[in-house]
Amino acid sequence: MQQLAIIQYGAAGEAFRLQDGPELKPQEFQVVVKVEGFGLNYADVMARNGLYKEAPKIPFVPGYEVVGQVVDTGSRVPEEIKGKRVVAFTRFGGYANFALADYRALAQIPEEMPGGEACALATQYSTAYYMTDYLSRLHQGEIALVHACAGGVGTALTQLCQLQGVKVVGLCSSSRKVDYLRKMGVDFPINYREVNYTEAIEKEFGKRKMNLIFNTVAGKSFKRDLKLLAHGGRIFCFGGSARSGQKSHLLNDIAFLMKTGFVSPLFMMMKAQGLIGVNMLRVADHQVDVIGHCLHALVSLWEKKKIRPQVGATFPAKDIAAAHQLLESGESTGKVYVYW
Numbered sequence: 001m002q003q004l005a006i007i008q009y010g011a012a013g014e015a016f017r018l019q020d021g022p023e024l025k026p027q028e029f030q031v032v033v034k035v036e037g038f039g040l041n042y043a044d045v046m047a048r049n050g051l052y053k054e055a056p057k058i059p060f061v062p063g064y065e066v067v068g069q070v071v072d073t074g075s076r077v078p079e080e081i082k083g084k085r086v087v088a089f090t091r092f093g094g095y096a097n098f099a100l101a102d103y104r105a106l107a108q109i110p111e112e113m114p115g116g117e118a119c120a121l122a123t124q125y126s127t128a129y130y131m132t133d134y135l136s137r138l139h140q141g142e143i144a145l146v147h148a149c150a151g152g153v154g155t156a157l158t159q160l161c162q163l164q165g166v167k168v169v170g171l172c173s174s175s176r177k178v179d180y181l182r183k184m185g186v187d188f189p190i191n192y193r194e195v196n197y198t199e200a201i202e203k204e205f206g207k208r209k210m211n212l213i214f215n216t217v218a219g220k221s222f223k224r225d226l227k228l229l230a231h232g233g234r235i236f237c238f239g240g241s242a243r244s245g246q247k248s249h250l251l252n253d254i255a256f257l258m259k260t261g262f263v264s265p266l267f268m269m270m271k272a273q274g275l276i277g278v279n280m281l282r283v284a285d286h287q288v289d290v291i292g293h294c295l296h297a298l299v300s301l302w303e304k305k306k307i308r309p310q311v312g313a314t315f316p317a318k319d320i321a322a323a324h325q326l327l328e329s330g331e332s333t334g335k336v337y338v339y340w
Contacts, residue, residue, distance in 0.1 A: 029102050031086075035068040061095050064123045069085055085110075102284075113299075119335060128160050133297070144211065148216050155184065170186040210233060211233045213234075309335060323336055
């Protein structure tokens with residue numbers, strides 16, 4: 001089998017090595033997937049730069065999701081899964097032409113589902129669905145602020161909010177992405193590099209009107225978001241992209257924590273607000289069935305044409321560095337997909 005391993009931290013052009021890997025033997029709950037392709041996530045960029053604490057030590061094979069055919073199964077996997085085309089959550093190891101996955105964190109997919117759209121469901125749409133439909137309940141007429149709205153999770157959040165009649169305020173970093181958001185039906189797109197998004201939101205909607213805030217940035221944006229959050233509102237934190245671009249160093253970590261700030265549950269209680277941290281790796285570690293629940297629900301929504309994953313770019317595996325460079329640049333929209 002072939003793997004794309006991260007052998008050193010740093011620039012994408014120097015970090016990866018295509019190498020032979022060992023034959024995979026599934027444990028009792030695992031399957032072996034012959035991989036058509038895999039998706040990229042921003043956590044991969046953080047891991048490549050040595051900034052993702054959950055990642056294994058180098059050298060390691062990144063990758064959270066694959067699409068392909070089940071070719072081998074463990075002793076406690078239902079026999080009927082073998083031979084099926086699936087999308088699966090891999091918890092590292094996805095950048096390979098064969099990968100292991102827990103059968104409880106996969107879903108069978110139709111033959112006509114494009115690989116890039118399938119991979120978007122596994123991590124980005126599952127993350128969004130976990131927040132909008134599993135942990136919480138959205139209500140028609142609410143307003144949601146979505147950071148990185150043109151990205152994979154942002155696209156998913158937009159569509160899932162729209163399904164339930166929630167108005168979307170979307171933040172992005174370029175005029176091209178503003179156009180993308182308008183095509184997606186985002187109610188109030190904002191290029192945060194051109195305007196102060198706090199002032200723009202308060203001017204349009206008034207103070208403390210955001211019922212839902214989905215923040216994948218952290219840093220100073222978190223403090224700003226708290227001032228926008230409505231009484232009775234909820235803020236979901238599921239990333240720290242503001243930490244990207246800096247070297248892995250204790251002082252940088254401390255500075256990042258200080259910029260993000262600290263919150264007292266008592267102050268949040270006084271405003272009837274909720275703060276929820278989301279880490280899908282931890283969910284996969286301790287509640288793997290939840291991943292499967294989200295995936296099955298999303299495949300059903302795709303089949304009913306209620307969601308429409310957007311694949312912004314597709315690369316062959318040999319161009320993994322270019323794929324990473326695009327995602328890291330902040331210029332990508334939707335899902336970045338890599339195929340063998």
